[in-house]
Amino acid sequence: MPTGNYWTAPAPVIIAITSQRDLDCKLSDKRDYFLFDCGIAVGNLMIQATEMGLIAHPIAGYNPMKIKEILKIPADYVLITLVIVAHPGDPATLSKDHRVVELGERIRKPLVEVMARNQFIAEA
Numbered sequence: 198m199p200t201g202n203y204w205t206a207p208a209p210v211i212i213a214i215t216s217q218r219d220l221d222c223k224l225s226d227k228r229d230y231f232l233f234d235c236g237i238a239v240g241n242l243m244i245q246a247t248e249m250g251l252i253a254h255p256i257a258g259y260n261p262m263k264i265k266e267i268l269k270i271p272a273d274y275v276l277i278t279l280v281i282v283a284h285p286g287d288p289a290t291l292s293k294d295h296r297v298v299e300l301g302e303r304i305r306k307p308l309v310e311v312m313a314r315n316q317f318i319a320e321a
């Protein structure tokens with residue numbers, strides 16, 4: 198793991214999410230659905246983990262080629278994310294910056310900034 202993802206080290210389980218574009222439907226206008234479907238699966242996995250009192254964080258900060266080699270994942274598969282699964286830890290083990298985020302209020306953008314009605318509006 199890169200040093201920024203030091204917090205993953207104590208996790209007992211890391212799930213590698215990998216797929217290949219031919220394993221799902223490929224439609225016009227670049228609608229390759231394999232990434233979308235893996236996203237749905239990970240979302241449900243995170244909800245279930247939460248239900249079970251666990252924490253599940255997807256991460257993108259890793260060396261995909263190295264992990265694909267270690268896990269013997271074929272070259273044409275995309276290693277989309279690693280999901281770090283663990284029991285809640287002690288915030289005192291986090292860096293100061295991570296502790297602030299972990300213990301801070303969850304801030305959501307107002308709906309008006311993330312949706313448009315009837316026509317596409319690019320994010321400002």
Ligand SMILES: Cc1cc2nc3c(=O)[nH]c(=O)nc-3n(C[C@H](O)[C@H](O)[C@H](O)COP(=O)(O)O)c2cc1C
Nearest residue numbers: 201202204253254255256257258259278298299303
């Ligand atoms: C696609 C994706 C990649 C992410 N990559 C990282 C990462 O490499 N390192 C990291 O600390 N958090 C990463 N995160 C954020 C964590 O998964 C998590 O969302 C964050 O710790 C806040 O979670 P919480 O608000 O549920 O506590 C990533 C999130 C997403 C959706």
